[in-house]
Amino acid sequence: MARFVLLATAGLAALASVVLMVTSTHAEVLPAPLQPIRPAAVAEAPPPKVWVVEKSGPEEIYSNGLRIDNRYVVSHYPRSYLAFPADHRAPPVRRYDPAGIVFHTTESHQAPFEADHNDLLRRIGESLLDYVQRRFAYHFLIDRFGRVYRVVAEGDAADHAGPSLWADSRWLYVNLNRSFLGISFEARTEPGQTESGASPAQVRAAAILTEMLRSRYGIPAANCVTHAQVSVNPANMQVGYHTDWASGFPFEQVGLPNNYAQALPAVWAFGFLASADYRAATGERLAEGVDRAEETVRAGAQAEKSSVPTYRKHLQEGYRQRLSELN
Numbered sequence: 001m002a003r004f005v006l007l008a009t010a011g012l013a014a015l016a017s018v019v020l021m022v023t024s025t026h027a028e029v030l031p032a033p034l035q036p037i038r039p040a041a042v043a044e045a046p047p048p049k050v051w052v053v054e055k056s057g058p059e060e061i062y063s064n065g066l067r068i069d070n071r072y073v074v075s076h077y078p079r080s081y082l083a084f085p086a087d088h089r090a091p092p093v094r095r096y097d098p099a100g101i102v103f104h105t106t107e108s109h110q111a112p113f114e115a116d117h118n119d120l121l122r123r124i125g126e127s128l129l130d131y132v133q134r135r136f137a138y139h140f141l142i143d144r145f146g147r148v149y150r151v152v153a154e155g156d157a158a159d160h161a162g163p164s165l166w167a168d169s170r171w172l173y174v175n176l177n178r179s180f181l182g183i184s185f186e187a188r189t190e191p192g193q194t195e196s197g198a199s200p201a202q203v204r205a206a207a208i209l210t211e212m213l214r215s216r217y218g219i220p221a222a223n224c225v226t227h228a229q230v231s232v233n234p235a236n237m238q239v240g241y242h243t244d245w246a247s248g249f250p251f252e253q254v255g256l257p258n259n260y261a262q263a264l265p266a267v268w269a270f271g272f273l274a275s276a277d278y279r280a281a282t283g284e285r286l287a288e289g290v291d292r293a294e295e296t297v298r299a300g301a302q303a304e305k306s307s308v309p310t311y312r313k314h315l316q317e318g319y320r321q322r323l324s325e326l327n
């Protein structure tokens with residue numbers, strides 16, 4: 001039997017005025033979290049088709065101008081993961097293709113980006129590649145000159161995201177090392193910065209790399225997000241254990257909608273809390289996603305006729321259940 005709840009959402013009336021939520025009354029299944037209203041900007045436009053034009057030695061050249069250097073590629077373990085239906089009404093499905101992309105910064109030492117420092121810039125970049133390779137840290141690294149290196153093989157998982165969560169309108173993803181590709185910029189991000197710390201060459205490279213990966217795997221734009229949006233700390237149930245790209249990620253220049261505006265799934269789907277420290281580290285754009293998620297939690301509690309803390313406990317129980325299904 002299903003229960004239908006019509007929920008008026010006055011605050012977000014500009015985007016949509018009514019959400020239709022279906023909750024299962026199955027005894028052993030937890031009620032599904034209330035879905036947030038998605039910002040209009042997140043509407044999907046499929047990426048253009050991108051293909052390999054040439055492979056010469058360790059270099060691949062693509063039809064959109066992307067060049068990938070394979071000199072540092074290393075295998076880890078094959079990608080295989082569970083995607084959980086967001087309505088909790090069916091068992092998880094096993095998948096092998098990446099569901100999304102997480103953008104990172106290396107937060108590594110930076111030399112001044114000037115011609116006088118070419119040697120130093122190159123040396124730092126090379127030692128960083130060694131480090132990333134030893135740690136299986138990312139699938140791709142974009143150095144400060146915009147060169148794209150494949151590090152962990154695309155068909156393998158990489159240790160880039162740690163405890164982390166994301167969701168789209170149909171699926172919940174728990175721990176993204178296996179389900180999302182990791183792309184890292186050789187860059188540092190500062191708390192609250194509004195400008196991207198990346199060089200223009202890096203941004204251009206990220207745009208064509210993202211386009212190629214979205215074309216190859218059919219990755220939705222809404223699933224291309226930053227580490228700060230997905231990282232969680234299960235020990236204190238707070239979001240944002242890692243805060244790289246907490247602000248300033250150039251979504252639009254990378255050819256994506258402003259995904260900072262998306263309600264944070266860690267909050268609305270899994271009951272995690274955004275601390276004052278996290279809010280301080282995020283820019284205004286990500287703060288919008290946090291607010292939207294918290295609004296959804298309040299609306300979800302209202303729909304269940306329970307208090308916010310009780311509803312949140314419910315969501316957290318759902319998280320632990322999903323985690324145990326993974327292990």
Ligand SMILES: [Zn+2]
Nearest residue numbers: 104105227244
């Ligand atoms: Zn990161």
